[in-house]
Amino acid sequence: MSVSPPQNKIWWNEPVPTSELIWVIIAFVWGLIMFFMMIYWHVYGEQNLSNEAYRITAEDFSAKTEAMVEKYQVREESGYPVVRPPPGDDIYLIARLWQWWPILELEKGQTYRLHLSSMDWLHGFSLQPVNINLQIHPDYEMVVTITPTTSGEFGIVCNEYCGIGHHTMTGRMYVVDNEGT
Amino acid sequence: MATKEQYRICQTTGLRVYKSAENLIKANAVVAIVFLAVGGVFGIMVALTRWKAVHLLPADWFYMALTGHGINLLIVWIIFFEMAVLYFASAVILGSRLATPRWAWGAFALMLAGAVITNIAILQGGSSVMFTSYVPLKADPAFYLGIILFAVGTLIATFVFFGTLVIAKQEKTYEGSVPLVTFGATVAAIIAVFTIATGAIILIPTLLWSMGYISHIDTLMYRTVWWAFGHASQQINVAAHISIWYLIAAVVVGAKPISEKVSRGAFFLYVVFLQLASVHHLLVDPGLSSEFKIFNTSYAMYLAVLGSMIHGLTVPGSIEAAQRAKGYTNGLFEWLRKCPWGNPAFSGMFISLILFGFLGGISGVVMGQEQINLIIHNTIYVPGHFHATVVAGTTLAFMAVTYLLVPLIFQRELIFPGWAKVQPYLFGLGVTGISVFMMGAGTLGVPRRHWDISQADAVLPYDFPGAANLMMGLNGMSALLAGLGGAIFIIVIVGSILFGKRIESSSEEVKAEPAKVVGQYGSAKHPAVPGTLVMVAVFFTVFVLYYYVNWKYLAEVWPIR
Numbered sequence: 001m002s003v004s005p006p007q008n009k010i011w012w013n014e015p016v017p018t019s020e021l022i023w024v025i026i027a028f029v030w031g032l033i034m035f036f037m038m039i040y041w042h043v044y045g046e047q048n049l050s051n052e053a054y055r056i057t058a059e060d061f062s063a064k065t066e067a068m069v070e071k072y073q074v075r076e077e078s079g080y081p082v083v084r085p086p087p088g089d090d091i092y093l094i095a096r097l098w099q100w101w102p103i104l105e106l107e108k109g110q111t112y113r114l115h116l117s118s119m120d121w122l123h124g125f126s127l128q129p130v131n132i133n134l135q136i137h138p139d140y141e142m143v144v145t146i147t148p149t150t151s152g153e154f155g156i157v158c159n160e161y162c163g164i165g166h167h168t169m170t171g172r173m174y175v176v177d178n179e180g181t
Numbered sequence: 182m183a184t185k186e187q188y189r190i191c192q193t194t195g196l197r198v199y200k201s202a203e204n205l206i207k208a209n210a211v212v213a214i215v216f217l218a219v220g221g222v223f224g225i226m227v228a229l230t231r232w233k234a235v236h237l238l239p240a241d242w243f244y245m246a247l248t249g250h251g252i253n254l255l256i257v258w259i260i261f262f263e264m265a266v267l268y269f270a271s272a273v274i275l276g277s278r279l280a281t282p283r284w285a286w287g288a289f290a291l292m293l294a295g296a297v298i299t300n301i302a303i304l305q306g307g308s309s310v311m312f313t314s315y316v317p318l319k320a321d322p323a324f325y326l327g328i329i330l331f332a333v334g335t336l337i338a339t340f341v342f343f344g345t346l347v348i349a350k351q352e353k354t355y356e357g358s359v360p361l362v363t364f365g366a367t368v369a370a371i372i373a374v375f376t377i378a379t380g381a382i383i384l385i386p387t388l389l390w391s392m393g394y395i396s397h398i399d400t401l402m403y404r405t406v407w408w409a410f411g412h413a414s415q416q417i418n419v420a421a422h423i424s425i426w427y428l429i430a431a432v433v434v435g436a437k438p439i440s441e442k443v444s445r446g447a448f449f450l451y452v453v454f455l456q457l458a459s460v461h462h463l464l465v466d467p468g469l470s471s472e473f474k475i476f477n478t479s480y481a482m483y484l485a486v487l488g489s490m491i492h493g494l495t496v497p498g499s500i501e502a503a504q505r506a507k508g509y510t511n512g513l514f515e516w517l518r519k520c521p522w523g524n525p526a527f528s529g530m531f532i533s534l535i536l537f538g539f540l541g542g543i544s545g546v547v548m549g550q551e552q553i554n555l556i557i558h559n560t561i562y563v564p565g566h567f568h569a570t571v572v573a574g575t576t577l578a579f580m581a582v583t584y585l586l587v588p589l590i591f592q593r594e595l596i597f598p599g600w601a602k603v604q605p606y607l608f609g610l611g612v613t614g615i616s617v618f619m620m621g622a623g624t625l626g627v628p629r630r631h632w633d634i635s636q637a638d639a640v641l642p643y644d645f646p647g648a649a650n651l652m653m654g655l656n657g658m659s660a661l662l663a664g665l666g667g668a669i670f671i672i673v674i675v676g677s678i679l680f681g682k683r684i685e686s687s688s689e690e691v692k693a694e695p696a697k698v699v700g701q702y703g704s705a706k707h708p709a710v711p712g713t714l715v716m717v718a719v720f721f722t723v724f725v726l727y728y729y730v731n732w733k734y735l736a737e738v739w740p741i742r
């Protein structure tokens with residue numbers, strides 16, 4: 001029994017039963033498949049995290065974001081600037097207690113380099129209903145290249161607990177259809 | 182050093198039980214169950230708050246309750262109980278006296294003091310930092326101090342376990358290698374030492390930081406080291422509850438492993454590989470390369486997952502073999518139908534096995550894939566996953582073995598056996614609910630650790646789909662069911678310990694019945710386990726399907742690189 005010493009003192013010399021052996025082999029091969037699936041997706045898949053990240057101070061990141069806002073603000077909404085940078089551009093999103101700032105307006109089918117950083121604590125970038133989730137650190141600037149493929153209004157929720165106002169930390173993103181303008 | 186210590190012989194199992202070990206098992210198990218009750222109440226309050234129609238607690242209480250829930254259950258309940266398991270797996274199973282019972286009591290006192298200190302800090306309201314206590318969220322220094330004391334106690338208790346192994350070997354209380362259950366517990370203890378060392382590396386600086394002696398802690402460094410500790414600690418749980426599956430199968434149906442070599446090999450894989458995988462918590466963090474993430478989480482072939490998948494065959498396989506040897510050989514599943522389903526130790530163990538594998542195991546591996554994590558990280562899918570592992574798996578297994586400890590160690594009969602009988606089913610059903618509904622809500626993007634997903638106080642609220650609120654409502658109802666199951670467990674066990682009929686003991690040796698032993702080791706006589714193979718095949722099919730369904734979900738998301 002499992003509560004008494006092995007009956008066969010040299011248990012490590014026992015042959016492995018066929019049924020167990022088959023299962024071990026299947027499970028092992030499955031593990032390999034799952035490992036290679038991740039590599040495969042890096043080559044052929046379209047959803048991969050970049051490895052691009054830099055150390056940055058909150059001031060520098062905030063300055064870059066404000067420069068973008070200054071240049072490309074198109075209107076204001078609920079006290080937030082709405083910014084529409086040209087396709088292909090670098091765009092910036094600040095995470096801070098407790099907002100995602102500013103509101104970005106992007107064009108469907110265009111590609112942008114999205115920079116993300118936190119001004120204070122850890123936050124969780126959660127783009128809804130697309131459901132892309134990223135961990136946002138202070139002092140680290142994360143850069144991802146995104147291509148919105150659906151248009152409309154999107155919510156940004158914070159999904160890393162960041163203090164008592166965590167559930168009020170929201171943001172917005174618009175994706176508009178390209179009218180060839 | 183000959184021992185004069187008193188022992189008794191258990192009349193059911195023939196095990197030799199020393200007084201010192203018995204008292205320590207009792208103390209650790211009882212305190213564990215008290216904290217299970219405390220943490221469970223917090224859990225129900227949290228679930229009811231996240232049920233929109235109820236929205237029980239105000240925001241500050243919610244985050245406090247959630248911190249209390251995580252700390253008291255994931256850390257205090259589970260680890261106190263594991264200490265009881267370690268003493269049982271060493272002293273009782275090996276029929277040995279315990280090494281340095283005084284140190285074990287010291288460990289117990291430290292752990293208790295630590296748990297109380299941390300709880301006071303939490304209840305004062307200034308430490309609502311969640312059990313992960315990510316910097317720069319700052320808790321009261323007492324919060325970290327309590328956890329550190331608790332960890333020191335745990336480390337001492339673990340060394341008492343190792344000491345007991347040495348004594349048993351020296352005093353020749355058993356022959357040959359240690360039994361499989363003790364082997365599994367040893368694996369858990371080895372991982373525990375690693376875990377606590379890592380925990381010290383991160384928590385001691387954090388304590389100093391909270392006291393003002395250190396000015397800055399890097400958030401990425403914190404998360405990396407914290408999870409090396411936090412993830413490894415989960416491997417202790419897995420090793421412990423799988424040992425308990427083997428233990429219950431042995432005691433209740435007389436099962437013995439089909440192959441000692443395979444089962445031990447599977448445990449050994451945990452020691453070698455499980456501690457490495459901690460980066461699956463950091464798959465969407467900046468500053469770590471994909472190569473590192475992929476390698477750390479899989480070490481190229483998922484050998485630790487392999488270990489668990491092996492136990493998933495060998496545990497039910499050993500039960501099938503034992504049942505077939507008793508003559509339940511009709512068809513594929515007569516052996517399963519004829520299992521003692523009315524015995525809560527057995528039903529609890531089997532439900533734990535099924536839910537851990539199907540719900541917890543599969544979801545865990547899937548969301549641990551680097552890219553799939555993009556659509557799951559920090560959503561409430563994550564708590565959904567780990568309630569299947571740490572509640573349906575570990576907690577239910579610990580509950581099941583408690584039904585054995587009451588007669589064996591506390592020497593009491595169960596009061597309300599009828600309640601005890603339904604308890605694992607109720608709790609199992611409730612936990613299945615919380616786990617499945619949280620996972621469901623998570624796929625709709627619902628965040629974890631969030632007081633109000635309707636974001637009534639936010640400037641730019643986002644409307645989650647109605648289905649998300651429905652799921653969270655169903656989660657709340659399942660929480661009530663699980664809570665009921667938990668309450669019955671606590672009432673039955675505490676009631677039995679206090680008021681159950683005493684079982685007489687004696688110090689006369691009884692012969693353990695070798696009749697219980699099924700089959701023989703060695704090549705020719707390996708029992709066939711067709712029913713288990715069918716179950717494993719179903720499991721594998723579900724695994725593969727669910728795995729690719731998630732890749733399909735991922736493929737629909739905006740391109741990102």
Ligand code: HEM
Pocket residue numbers: 221224225227228231247248250251252254255259311312313561564568571572576615628629630631659660661663664667
């Ligand atoms: C009646 C039983 C239980 C219920 C109803 C319950 C319910 C919940 C709910 C609703 C959450 C919150 C998810 C969120 O808002 O992020 C949660 C979190 C959690 N639960 Fe449970 N739970 C139960 C038992 C347990 C047990 C037994 C354990 C551990 C062994 C456990 C460990 C945790 C942990 C570690 C968290 C995460 C806390 C955090 O995010 O900081 N739960 N639980």
Ligand SMILES: [Cu+2]
Pocket residue numbers: 096098122123124158159160161162166169
């Ligand atoms: Cu936040």
Ligand SMILES: [Cu+2]
Pocket residue numbers: 123124158159160161162163166167169
């Ligand atoms: Cu937050």
